[in-house]
Amino acid sequence: MTPPETTPVTPELDREKVRPEAPTTFYDGDVQIPGYGTPPERCRALSPVGFCEAGHTILGRSSCGTRYCPDHWRDWCEDAVVSAVARLAAYRHAVDGAEKRLSHIVASPPQDRSYSKRAMWETRSEAYDVLEDAGVRGGVSVTHPYRTNERGDMLFETAVESGEIPEETGRWAFLREVSEDWEDFTRYIDASPHYHTIAAAPSVEPGDAPDDWVVERIRTLKPFYFRDTEAYRAMVAPVYYTLTHGAVEDAKHTLTYFGDVHPASFDPEEELTAAIWSRIQIEAEKAVKETGESGEEEAIAGPAECPEDGCEAATVDVYYLAEYMDDEEWVTSVKCGVGGREKWLRLKGVLLWWDEGGDRPPPSVQGNEKKLRNWLEMKGESVTPRKQQVSLSTALMGE
Ligand SMILES: [Zn+2]
Ligand SMILES: [Zn+2]
Numbered sequence: 001m002t003p004p005e006t007t008p009v010t011p012e013l014d015r016e017k018v019r020p021e022a023p024t025t026f027y028d029g030d031v032q033i034p035g036y037g038t039p040p041e042r043c044r045a046l047s048p049v050g051f052c053e054a055g056h057t058i059l060g061r062s063s064c065g066t067r068y069c070p071d072h073w074r075d076w077c078e079d080a081v082v083s084a085v086a087r088l089a090a091y092r093h094a095v096d097g098a099e100k101r102l103s104h105i106v107a108s109p110p111q112d113r114s115y116s117k118r119a120m121w122e123t124r125s126e127a128y129d130v131l132e133d134a135g136v137r138g139g140v141s142v143t144h145p146y147r148t149n150e151r152g153d154m155l156f157e158t159a160v161e162s163g164e165i166p167e168e169t170g171r172w173a174f175l176r177e178v179s180e181d182w183e184d185f186t187r188y189i190d191a192s193p194h195y196h197t198i199a200a201a202p203s204v205e206p207g208d209a210p211d212d213w214v215v216e217r218i219r220t221l222k223p224f225y226f227r228d229t230e231a232y233r234a235m236v237a238p239v240y241y242t243l244t245h246g247a248v249e250d251a252k253h254t255l256t257y258f259g260d261v262h263p264a265s266f267d268p269e270e271e272l273t274a275a276i277w278s279r280i281q282i283e284a285e286k287a288v289k290e291t292g293e294s295g296e297e298e299a300i301a302g303p304a305e306c307p308e309d310g311c312e313a314a315t316v317d318v319y320y321l322a323e324y325m326d327d328e329e330w331v332t333s334v335k336c337g338v339g340g341r342e343k344w345l346r347l348k349g350v351l352l353w354w355d356e357g358g359d360r361p362p363p364s365v366q367g368n369e370k371k372l373r374n375w376l377e378m379k380g381e382s383v384t385p386r387k388q389q390v391s392l393s394t395a396l397m398g399e
Helices: 073-094 117-133 150-161 171-178 182-188 229-244 274-291 318-325 328-335 340-355 369-382 388-397
Strands: 046-052 057-061 102-108 138-148 189-200 214-220 255-259 315-317
Touching: 046 318, 046 340, 046 369, 057 340, 057 369, 073 138, 073 189, 073 229, 073 255, 073 274, 102 117, 102 229, 117 138, 117 189, 117 255, 138 150, 138 171, 138 229, 150 171, 150 182, 171 182, 171 229, 182 189, 189 229, 189 255, 229 274, 315 318, 318 328, 318 340, 328 340, 340 369
Parallel strands: none
Antiparallel strands: 046 057, 046 315, 102 189, 102 214, 138 189, 138 255
8 A cells, every 4th residue: 555645654654564544643543542442351340330220230340440441531530630630729729829820821842843652752841841931830731642633623613503512512522422433533633742731820921932832821710719619620621621632652641740730849748737638639529520521420330321121210329229129119019020030139139249248240250241140140049039929920910
């Protein structure tokens, strides 16, 4: 295959193996954004997470909390945002007056050249220097490997104009939604490294940036007071959003701290009283849980509605199963109807499994829903004396 003549190809890439298609980026797919890797082995294990009001057992995957995982990258995001917001809040609490001022600032390196992925990471330190020269004291930085391209922007703007998506939808959230996979996503973005920061800066003098660097203040955040919930939310929003499309590559940090906010320069435990630091961390966590990317709340580690065909009953965390099983009326309603006995046996199995500590089910069944359901059923059966009346009622009620 010959690369199309119009595509600028870096010499480095030229030497690499022949690809079925011209590369869409010069990072060659090695640099991704969160949620497009392979889930680690440990998060593929299924285990019971709850049940529905109609008595179906709900299975789910335990979170691996890694940024690569398509199912759990948001958990990783949340944890990172909690730490970042707590650190920023602590810093703002510790400093005086205008020093508390926080802005969302972007530093873009010279655009007249191509960056390899290595150059992208290395340029990050240069970005810190440029930012500090422009009056930025320090903060949280997220490396962005890509910008949306014309194709992505057009698709997004058309969707907004036609009212297809709510106005507040983020460009990246939208493109993630419409892309089938990472390869599909790369049609809407171009490699173009830049560095987002949520940083303390009493004033920003972009004019002081060295040649060809562009330092841009996107907005200044709400003033900070450590008891003001809104001030935390105002920090969560930009950190979370920028992190959703930060650079992901093995052994490299997507989010870093720099300048006066870096752990080497600022230790909240030293600068703040234990009570205030603890309060700040609680506020940060609360703000992340309540804001998130979408603002959705999850009651259980699974769906809010029963995924069983045609059921749609509300789901309940496995924690409450014992209580439900003590309710004779509820148990009777579960046992009745099609497949009632199996549902009930499975719930008994879940209860037993939970009482035994709720460890991961055996490897032979944890990867397969059907096998896991059978295993639970047999577990339930093992503690159920065989009684004629149960099968009789099944025979009467069932079809
Ligand atoms: Zn996972
Ligand atoms: Zn159900």
